[in-house]
Amino acid sequence: MKRSVFTPVLGLIALALLMLAVPARVWAHGPVSGGASRTDINDLFTILFWISVPVFLLVEGLILYAIIRYRRRRRDEMPEQIEGHGPLELTWTVVSLLIIAVIFVITARFMTTRYQVEADNGEVTPDLTVHVTGYMFNWDYEYFLGAGEETGVKTTRKLTIPANRDVLLEITSTDVQHSFWVPDLAGKVDAIPGYINTMWLNVPEPGLYPGNCAEYCGTLHYDMLIDVEVLEPAAFDAWLADQMASLGRFVPIGTDLTSPLPAGDVARGEQLFGELGCASCHGEQPGVGPALAAMASDARAAEGYTPEAYLRESILVPCAVQATGYNCQIMPSNYGEKLDAQALADIIAYLLSY
Numbered sequence: 001m002k003r004s005v006f007t008p009v010l011g012l013i014a015l016a017l018l019m020l021a022v023p024a025r026v027w028a029h030g031p032v033s034g035g036a037s038r039t040d041i042n043d044l045f046t047i048l049f050w051i052s053v054p055v056f057l058l059v060e061g062l063i064l065y066a067i068i069r070y071r072r073r074r075r076d077e078m079p080e081q082i083e084g085h086g087p088l089e090l091t092w093t094v095v096s097l098l099i100i101a102v103i104f105v106i107t108a109r110f111m112t113t114r115y116q117v118e119a120d121n122g123e124v125t126p127d128l129t130v131h132v133t134g135y136m137f138n139w140d141y142e143y144f145l146g147a148g149e150e151t152g153v154k155t156t157r158k159l160t161i162p163a164n165r166d167v168l169l170e171i172t173s174t175d176v177q178h179s180f181w182v183p184d185l186a187g188k189v190d191a192i193p194g195y196i197n198t199m200w201l202n203v204p205e206p207g208l209y210p211g212n213c214a215e216y217c218g219t220l221h222y223d224m225l226i227d228v229e230v231l232e233p234a235a236f237d238a239w240l241a242d243q244m245a246s247l248g249r250f251v252p253i254g255t256d257l258t259s260p261l262p263a264g265d266v267a268r269g270e271q272l273f274g275e276l277g278c279a280s281c282h283g284e285q286p287g288v289g290p291a292l293a294a295m296a297s298d299a300r301a302a303e304g305y306t307p308e309a310y311l312r313e314s315i316l317v318p319c320a321v322q323a324t325g326y327n328c329q330i331m332p333s334n335y336g337e338k339l340d341a342q343a344l345a346d347i348i349a350y351l352l353s354y
């Protein structure tokens with residue numbers, strides 16, 4: 001009896017495994033064309049929900065029926081003992097497998113977005129492409145027109161995109177695995193070193209959409225936030241033009257520790273401190289990095305440095321001067337590429353306001 005039931009079950013499991021082998025691209029490293037839209041995901045949920053309602057009712061109904069119908073009525077009653085029922089067991093195995101197969105096919109179809117199909121057929125090129133790079137513990141964005149015409153515009157933490165246009169995000173990581181997730185826009189897409197995963201967006205409503213890294217990546221994972229700002233197309237064009245215009249004026253400070261800095265602005269420094277993600281590691285209390293007050297007093301106490309020079313070196317070359325009790329490798333060492341002399345002066349002014 002046992003044998004007759006298990007043989008077909010094993011056969012069916014083998015078949016299911018074979019089916020898994022088919023869409024190899026999909027299983028290679030998460031959905032290649034991730035970012036099925038919020039509405040697609042919602043539709044999929046609704047379909048799966050209505051498939052599971054009858055299953056739920058049937059299973060729970062049978063359990064209730066059996067409990068009541070076959071309950072023990074007398075203390076010494078021994079109900080009829082039945083062991084196995086080949087055809088019945090085969091039936092529910094096959095039916096369950098069919099249901100799972102249907103769910104599998106529907107889900108696999110939803111994993112391939114409309115855009116992926118159109119992009120594969122060469123029918124769609126994005127209006128805007130953004131390279132998204134995750135790292136502990138922030139996101140960098142680099143903007144390209146169309147499928148890859150350079151603009152030189154880069155942002156950190158905040159991603160600005162136009163509404164009602166096809167936006168392609170090419171997502172990767174420089175250190176460990178992260179996951180790019182903005183729940184109101186699309187499903188999660190993994191950010192994996194050495195791979196580029198894509199997400200297509202076409203957001204109908206302008207607004208601010210918050211997100212977060214969705215793959216645990218270390219101490220400050222919770223603070224690896226994503227701010228997606230969706231602007232009206234005209235406002236976006238103006239924003240991008242403005243960013244591009246200021247590029248000519250932007251000269252990264254690099255690791256220049258000597259040329260004189262302009263006067264700093266405390267308020268602007270505080271704003272940059274938040275935007276660049278410094279505030280995640282440096283707060284009022286000691287955290288991953290020294291606290292604000294400690295940094296200011298270290299700077300004032302540093303021998304052989306003016307406070308400004310100490311802070312400048314600590315920011316541009318984190319491991320050159322080390323605060324005791326902390327690991328300098330944790331602080332990103334490329335801030336020189338994101339700051340010009342003015343921005344650096346602003347941050348230093350802010351730090352010295354403590």
Ligand SMILES: [Cu+2]
Nearest residue numbers: 178213217224
């Ligand atoms: Cu992360």
